[in-house]
Amino acid sequence: MSNEVTAVRVALVGKGGSGKSAIAGILARALAQQGARVLAVDSDPMPGLSLSLGLGLVDAPIPDDAVEEKAEGEPGPRFRLRTGLSALDAVDRYAVDAPDGVRFLQFGKLRGHSASLMRSQLAFRQILDDLPPQSWSVVGDLPGGTRQPFYGWARYADTVLVVTEPTAKGLLSGRRLARLALGDARPGRLAAIVNKVTDPGDAEWVRARTGLDVLAAVPLDEAVGDAERHGAAVMDEAPDSQAVAVVTSLAHRLTEDRVGAGIGS
């Protein structure tokens, strides 16, 4: 019952190296620990989210044979999940179990040839479009930078979070991403997470320069750096770290906001 009204769909965008994957990994597991059914999706062509979830380097792609070309005269994009395979079936079969009950699914990495990438990309989008929004929370890790994250990649998200470092380059990128996000799928909510905060004024600085509400200010935390160095999840290596505490609190608030807004009920 509680899951019925508390599903949240979040996509994280940000400059390369801003900490999208690390935050997405904590956020997905925190939501799952709070009782949500969570699908963590990685659409970044560079590996990242599986490490931050604590899975090591794994592949959880949608295989070629799960996808077929649409029939003549059928509406929609050129490729779709093969007949009889629903979005839920695809998550059952192709997503991988991550800690805390999170399911992990990945858009094909930059290995396959382009035809295969296009097939899996369209199937990936279809899964996110068709997944019942009331029962599944989605945390998406999008490609870094300003070019790739949009073009419809974030359209499943009701909340797009721009992960921003409090640096000149970070702010410039945050401002650009804020502008581009509004020109794309127009998410219900667009906000910033300030990451690697070292100064009490950082959150206000980011708010003033990007025009975005700041939903969380994650401190620069050695525990995150250490976990990244080891290719492990901060949630496992340092569950009591400040970064985990701040992102866990964000997970609570995102859920409460959904309940408060009556979305999904």
Next chain:
Amino acid sequence: MKLAVVGKGGSGKTTTAAVVARTLARHGTSVVALDCDSNPNLGISLGVGDDETERLIAMRQALDEGEQEHAPGWDDLLDRFGTDAPDGVRLAVVTAIQNPEPGCP
């Protein structure tokens, strides 16, 4: 010589490129620094500041949108679309930040 710097996001490409460009320039080489990143921040690392970095990008964008006349050769391109960075480095932005538009994913 022509150098290109590549790497994962956040690994320090832009910072490295800026230090290399300015160091070469200080040793007397004529240096052109080209920002080919779709999220162009090289101006900041070279030290020309936010506003000048954004101005170069806006000029580059105007070219795509047909509001700005193209230059006939590489030297005119650098004259018209570049800016002087410290140590005599000439900076130009090559890529434009494209607005998202529907199309083949």
